[in-house]
Amino acid sequence: MSTPKSLSSDSRSSDSITPPLPDKYQSDHGVGLSNPSLSQGRRRMLDLVNRLHNTGVQIDIDLPQIAVIGSQSAGKSSLIESISGITLPRAAGTCTRCPTECRLSRSDAPWKCTVELRFITDKNGQSLGQPRNEAFGDPIFDKAEVEDRIRRAQRAILNPSKASRTFLEEDEDDTPEVSFSTNYISLQISGPEVADLSFVDLPGLIASVSRGGNERDIAMVESLVTSYISKPSCVILLTVACETDFENQGAHHLTKKHDPEGKRTIGVLTKPDRIPRGDEESWLPLIRNEQETLENNWYCVKQPSSQDLKQGITWEEARARENDFFTLTAPWSELDSMYQKYLRTSNLIDRLSSILSDLISKRLPQIQIELENTIQKTRAGLQQLPKPPSSDPVGEVVSLLHQFIGELNNIIEGVYHPEGLLQALRPAQEQFRREIRHTAPDFRPFEEPAEFLMAYVEPFPDPAFLLNEDGEGRSDRQEPHAGKIAPIFIDAVLKRADDARTRELPSHYPFVVQKSFIAEITGKWASPAQVLCRVVHSTLAQHVKALIAHHFSSFGQGGLEQRVMILVQDHMTQRAEAAQSLVAKLIALENDGALTLNEHYLADYKSKFFSYYKSAREEKQNPVLAGAIASFRPDAPPNLDKRGDRLPLTGIEQVLSGLSGIGLSSVTAEDLVKLLPPDRFDPALNIMADVRAYFQVAYKRIADNVPLAIDHELVRGVGRDLLPTLYRRLGVNGPEGLRICRELAQESPSVAGKREELLKRSERLETASRELVRVGL
Structure with a gap:
């Protein structure tokens, strides 16, 4: 049964009592x-x-x-x-x-x-x-x-x-x-x-x-x-x-x-039922x-x-x-x-x-603008107020600073809590990895169609060998993404290679072709890397702000909280700038040119990608062989006759057995496409495999190094040297420390009232601003 509902009457007098409903x-x-x-x-x-x-x-x-x-x-x-x-x-x-x-x-x-x-x-x-x-x-x-x-x-x-x-x-x-x-x-x-x-x-x-x-x-x-x-x-x-x-x-x-x-x-x-008769019209x-x-x-x-x-x-x-x-x-x-x-x-x-x-x-867009403007005015008003005094000068300030730094170090190292700092950073780090993953070149081992419309082209599927690598290829290429990666068809790759030739012999192409493709990829990494840095800075600032309020809001009239907030924000800004600088260097290293000492990893990926692109190309040009390779199962049980004897090998199985007999036991069914007659686009396939293989090496490298750099310079960096910085810039341990701490603990009633009013307004505005952020405004 639903909740009772009382009705009232338009025609009752103001001092009547509503009768209860049965x-x-x-x-x-x-x-x-x-x-x-x-x-x-x-x-x-x-x-x-x-x-x-x-x-x-x-x-x-x-x-x-x-x-x-x-x-x-x-x-x-x-x-x-x-x-x-x-x-x-x-x-x-x-x-x-x-x-x-x-x-x-x-x-x-x-x-x-x-x-x-x-x-x-x-x-x-x-x-x-x-x-x-x-x-x-x-x-x-x-x-x-x-x-x-x-x-x-x-x-x-x-x-x-x-x-x-x-x-x-x-x-x-x-x-x-x-x-x-x-x-x-x-x-x-x-x-x-x-x-x-x-x-x-x-x-x-x-x-x-x-x-x-x-x-x-x-x-x-x-x-x-x-x-x-x-x-x-x-x-x-x-x-x-x-x-x-x-x-x-x-x-x-x-x-x-x-x-x-x-x-x-x-x-x-x-x-309307009380209108005098005849006056309804x-x-x-x-x-x-x-x-x-x-x-x-x-x-x-x-x-x-x-x-x-x-x-x-x-x-x-x-x-x-x-x-x-x-x-x-x-x-x-x-x-x-x-x-x-x-x-x-x-x-x-x-x-x-x-x-x-x-x-x-x-009204919402204008509300957001008004909120931001009022927040800035409120912050300016707080900064214009005189520094607050204190009732228990040096000892209390020192104790509060040490407690604050101790808990800050704890949350930086990581706490077992779903709302902890490191837990809050993880989604942004994963988003960064996906952003970098989305920059993978969309090579197509086919000539560009005569009527090509970018809007209607589906992403080229990633090969099966990427499915087991940390979820790569499973759904990343199908996820919504702000920027589309334009497909690169094989004839465009070959044209770029031909245009780059100087004094090379026929069918030889300079490495500058691969470098040009790699440069186009790595050139897209700076933006998501800096975005990650800003998001980590913002998230860290929110946690630190809450921590500062927890430790200092009850001291004096909030003056110590305000000064610590400003100093810590300034310190975080410096650490954020150092992190951005280091991230920029890491990106610059990638932009300087292709380099890796992981030769085995690179060679293995190149071989796999070449076979994958070759197979996809031959699937159109030689569908019989492609179908046989696709249907081949190396772990399938042998074919037996009625008496249980093994039947002679046929098809792909027979070819692989023959190759194994002459010492080529490492050849797989996918490698058979390499035995086909030369294709004039084979150099382009080689370039595509080179670039795609290098992307796997560099992508994994940058996906680890950038979050590590931000963690070192910004997250962990905030805790380094913060206590002596606060001591020095607050002046707590200087010759004027006692006077400074007394000023922090005392405040005139008029200033205290003004500060309280501004702080409460700031809190209201910040809370309202966060509500707008929650809905994406």
Whole structure:
């Protein structure tokens, strides 16, 4: 059975209490955006912005968001309940007097709701700089408990001088200290039938003092709503009750002030069943978008009445009755089919999701730029602050430095942990090996076809003898790769050889031909080698940064952490430059020319590749011999007659036996192609085999040497001489060491506050930046 869902009514008063639904009516489906057919991309966009909101970066960056606004009693809360599937408090005194953020996410796990209090101002209304989050009670697994928890959370928000936890136990509903608050409640709801959506429910705008507020409250609510809807990335969900004259609803006028062209606003008409008889036609121009035009149109929904709720209506029945209302009730039923999509809750929610996900998709690139710019400004602000002091000067600083260096050496040597440094580097090293492997020349032992299209040519399969060498040839050539390797046909090889001849005898070609092919290959190795160096540097920097924060973040006001971070980053930069220099030398050695002392290895590969290319060529020119060689199995049992005597040898077996009889026992079936009459392309085959064999030697060499060089100069190099470097550059063991350490441990309150604000902002921004990196932005 699914999680219970409470319904509310557009037509209820603000101080009514939602009657509980019988258990038998709380198991139906279809709430909000929990539609499994939603596209993967849309879910990905919504999930990403939810994670960005979790970092708190919305303080610094304008993030896409839905804000639900409306005048009091406009049916706003009923619509929210229909989307979220929870019941909101309706008791007087706490109803919608602070923002309520709903973060909904679909999950296969059982339904769960966690409630948090988000404080952005203190008890005096002054900004905290960094939001303070408090968990308000344990997670809720029974939906019936949500309304009471929210009511208590609102009381805690409206009484900022009291400890929040007391409101979890006390039932007294005293007069709140403040009537409205910019601090807000955050609901994180997940479950199998929960929406994939985030929005914030804002207090209803008060029309006048006579409608339940004072001048201060009216101004405060308007200011609070404005702080949300004035942001360019805020989608405004404007609720307008049809039972009240349109022009008298202040939410509409405030919306037009901040979105005059109606590009960010979605209008929602509620309570269509409460329209005075004869006035229905006056609302239709909105649905037709002929009046108060909005880019995303006006919608009309009908939520269950109080009587429906008392009778235990289910969500499915509510949607069915809503559909019947718009299908059978004039003038809604008489609207053209093109306008029917603007009626009913389900259509509104589908459109709302689409608009939000599209806005997120368009906004993400700019968010990334704004994040990077803000990160740079924040770092500059931190660097401009004076160096922090300390309470326990030399001894504590020395102890922290030694502990840090000891643990750094441990992670550099390797720790048995799936998130260890060396484990994190391994994928990049393997990717480098594949990148180098992909530069293997794609020789084709055939003439280039008359009509050759690069886009339609499949990679030439690697020979079988490479299959057992560390997985080579098994799938590497078929993996997706950024740069295609153009095939090199045999006639192009022979032409290059002919063009290179000087005073050589006929059929003799200079080694410069092989060198030219090898140079083209090795010339492609510099880029992936430097990429590996940068990736290792970045990964190492992340691990070291976390280690520095772990050891130094609690010392003083973070000044020592900041200085150590800068010095270590500078040290890592130097080691990275040394690694890049060494890698460049290794690549230069390869580019200088072909050289190897592994002659046996090279000769063995050349022989194999020559046979492979020769066989592939003869497969077309002499298919009979090629077929016989391909079908020959040296380990097959002998052919016997009926009496069990061995039959005379035939075919390939007979040829190999004869060759063995004259002392050529090492000849294999594949070698038989060498006995064929000379081919004018044999010199080209020889060049191809030379180059391909040398590639195997050089590729394995560079695939080992480059990671070894980076490991020596950068990974292990970071730990070398770091402690004396920190001592020297911090000045800890110098004549001014005591004074320096005292300065590191002490800090004025104003500077400490500024530093804390900047550090927290930097943390928010860095966390948000990593979230974008996780999705490939």
